Amino acid sequence: MKDIKLVVADMDGTLLNSKHEVSPRFFDVFKQLKQQNILFVAASGRPYYSISEKLKPLLNDIIIVAENGGLVIEQEQVLISNVIASEHIAELYRLVTSIDNTYPIFCTKHCAYINNASDDLVQTFSEYYSNYILIDSIDEIKDPVVKIALYHPTNSEANIFPLVKHLRPALNVVVSGNHWVDISDAKTNKGNALAYLQNRLKIKPSETMVFGDYNNDLDMLKLATYSYAMENAHPDVKATANFSTSSNDAYGVEVILERLIAESRKY
Structure with a gap:
């Protein structure tokens, strides 16, 4: 762990507990990550404004990968912005x-059309x-669409995914939660966003730590030792990841990061 330079964490089901909260323990851990010059990235299917609200005290010191990689923003500078082609x-x-x-939400950079x-x-x-x-009509959508989030009250993987998976590979279609399936531009995924950041920052997979819980995390998990x-x-996530940790309600991210900090301080 002593070589880690980049930590990437999903939000819902991972960094956030089941009440959708970031723990005070994480904010304490983050201060120590910063002292060790380890960069933190929040990578989520959530929109940028929602992630920003959850991590407001840290915004000047982190990178946000929003909308499953459709938007990547650092200190309000947009590094990546992918939208679904308007003709689709x-x-x-x-x-x-x-x-x-099934209830669709058309997600744009600044707002969602429900x-x-x-x-x-x-x-x-x-x-x-x-x-x-x-909205009641497509005509009310005024901005480029970054992602279409589809919600099912019981199970998205069983009830939505089979009816939209044929859109691949022209579009990216992924089960992102028990209730959610997301449709995005073909090149939009958390893995491509992470690969961009690793290249930009000259950070190797062996220097990268990633946490995730659902299938929209698979691509980025593959890019971290x-x-x-x-x-x-x-x-699918458990089969892909190299390691495991406790649940989001049992500080699974914080426990590992505290171990990382302890290791980093030895050197």
């Missing part, structure tokens, strides 16, 4: 609004997409 949006709108019991959802669902979505506009699956992770 109408066809995708027709497809995703036709899937039973289509035909109940008040209760809007309340659920607002945890992730606090800047939102309710020190890849960790959370105890609560999807089976």
Whole structure:
């Protein structure tokens, strides 16, 4: 661990506990990471404004990979911005609004357009997409779409993914949570975002530590020698990661980072 220069953590199910909170323990650990000159990256399917709110005290010192890699931002400088080609949006709108019991959210850089959802669902979505506009028509979407998030009340992998997986490889389609499937531009994934950062910063996989819990984390886990699956992770993540840690409610990220800091201080 003594060679680690870059730590990357997913948010929901990983750094955030089941109440969607960042622990005070992490903020303490982060100070020590900074003292050891170890860079921290938050990599999430969440939009930039949501990640920023969760990690507000750290914004000047971290890089944010938002929308599964659709946006990469450092100190308000946009390093990567991928959008779904506008000619695909109408066809995708027709497809995703036709899937039973599925609620699409069209995510842009600054806000989310929520289509035909109940008040209760809007309340659920607002945890992730606090800047939102309710719409009834595609004509109301005014900005380039970075990602289409599809929500299913019980299980997205069983009920949504089979109906949209045919969009690959022209588009990236990934199960990002128990309730979520995300559709993005073909080159948008957390792995491509991490590869860009590793190249930009001249950091090797052997100097990289990554934490994840769901299938949208698989690509970035493969780019780190020190890849960790959370105890609560999807089976595919556990099969891909080189190591494991405790759950997001048992400080799985913090425990490993404290070990990393202890190792770093020996040298």
